[in-house]
Amino acid sequence: MEINELKHKGLNLLKHLIQTPSFSGEEEKVSLLIRQYLADFGVDYSTLNNNVYALNRYFDPQKPVILLNSHMDTVKPNKGYTRDPFTPEVENGRLYGLGSNDAGGPLVSLLNTFIYFYNHKNLKYNLLIAATAEEESSGPNGLNSLLEHLPPLAFAVVGEPTQMQMAIAEKGLLVIDAYAPGKAGHAAHDNTDNAIYNALDDIQTLRNISFEKVSPLLGKVKVTVTQIEAGEQHNVVPASCHFVIDVRVNEKYSNREVFDILDKKTKSKLQARSFHLNSSSISPDHPFVLAGIKHGRSIYGSPTLSDQSVLNCPSLKMGPGDSKRSHSADEYITLDEFFDATDLFIHIFEEIL
Known part of the structure; x- marks a missing residue:
């Protein structure tokens, strides 16, 4: 040819x-x-x-x-x-x-x-x-x-x-839906279980998290919170806060390993959309x-x-x-x-x- x-x-x-x-x-x-x-x-x-x-x-x-x-x-x-x-x-x-x-x-x-x-x-x-x-x-x-x-x-x-x-x-891709629980109530009353505040605690944890294995080619695993939503009225403390985590995974970890680490570090309920984009x-x-x-x-x-x-x-x-x-x-x-x-x-x- x-x-x-x-x-x-x-x-x-x-x-x-x-x-x-x-x-x-x-x-x-x-x-x-x-x-x-x-x-x-x-x-x-x-x-x-x-x-x-x-x-x-x-x-x-x-x-x-x-x-x-x-x-x-x-x-x-x-x-x-x-x-x-x-x-x-x-x-x-x-x-x-x-x-x-x-x-x-x-x-x-x-x-x-x-x-x-x-x-x-x-x-x-x-x-x-x-x-x-x-x-x-x-x-x-x-x-x-x-x-x-x-x-x-x-x-x-x-x-x-x-x-x-x-x-x-x-790099692989792991997209996670996170659900921070709370207790619904009137904003004028004392409420120590605010779902938004609970989500913020986890978001701060995710912001500071560091993965031990660093790739010479791909660098660190990168964790980014990209979306957040909660509440329907200004005077009602929501019972749940949903946020989305975008994770770019280096070749030192599988997506499942990264998910398990994040799940242990946070209090919110985490749900991975897929594990197959390794x-x-x-x-x-x-x-x-x-x-x-x-x-x-x-x-x-x-x-x-x-x-x-x-x-x-x-x-x-x-x-x-x-x-x-x-x-x-x-x-x-x-x-x-x-x-x-x-x-x-x-x-x-x-x-x-």
């Missing part, structure tokens, strides 16, 4: 992806585009809901499996757009359009990398490509729904805009990471969440584009970023395959 042919066909696919609205849960049409793209190269693929996945032609169940994953869905365009978000326009070396950067460019680059190696024999690893849905909404029918249908994974490369640097650790990481000595460093890539820790959070294998985040452009008005990816990514992914994989 000629790399230049792949790159230019990939650019055409990326333009079609931009033209096709693919909000989370509404990826049917882009899923069809990806299926057709794989079929045009003779790739035998499978589907689950809107997810599309495929194994390399000479899959060997005795060999470890590398997952190449990126998402096909986008957020909705914000009101700051000055261009049509669904019209792919190339101007001054930039391809503009919704999803061009997050994560169309990374997705197509990984699709092309998979296609390049698809017919190779005697690889040291199997390759598995998964173009998945509902990443932006952390929905139930994305990568998390697909995992039980896949073979065991040795490690994963998740395509997100990282300027083709390697995010070898990613932190993730891969060893800096992993063969893929070492191959990337050999090709001039740097390593760092990422504060943003991706589909890595649902994986139970070592993983890293990597792809063309810049995370700072994600969800921004007039989103774009440069043509150089897009074309160079396919070359670089192929060169790195050649080192380990």
Whole structure:
């Protein structure tokens, strides 16, 4: 397979992806585009809901499996757009359009990398490509729904805009609803069990809490109270005060461990909305990471969440584009970023395959 042919066909696919609205849960049409793209190269693929996945032609169940994953869905365009978000326009070396950067460019680059190696024999690893849905909404029918249908994974490369640097650790997310109890009563009377005051005590505890394990890549676990609500009348002490805790978890803890620590430190009733958005990481000595460093890539820790959070294998985040452009008005990816990514992914994989 000629790399230049792949790159230019990939650019055409990326333009079609931009033209096709693919909000989370509404990826049917882009899923069809990806299926057709794989079929045009003779790739035998499978589907689950809107997810599309495929194994390399000479899959060997005795060999470890590398997952190449990126998402096909986008957020909705914000009101700051000055261009049509669904019209792919190339101007001054930039391809503009919704999803061009997050994560169309990374997705197509990984699709092309998979296609390049698809017919190779005697690889040291199997390759598995998964173009998945509902990443932006952390929905139930994305990568998390697909995992039980896949073979065991040795490690994963998740395509997100990282300027083709390697995010070898990613913070997890834990959102907690807290309910401070109290005793309802008239504000004019003595009341020593005010739910708002009880909540403030816990909020002060959370403000000062410190977790012992600090990550060299992701720093400390960060706990932030982001919402609070209580009371309906000025003269009534409320019986309950609800507040929300946003916790960004480093790779030294699981979400459950962090929840248990916070639960012991506070008097309010805590309820986690989910435990599945865990932190993730891969060893800096992993063969893929070492191959990337050999090709001039740097390593760092990422504060943003991706589909890595649902994986139970070592993983890293990597792809063309810049995370700072994600969800921004007039989103774009440069043509150089897009074309160079396919070359670089192929060169790195050649080192380990």
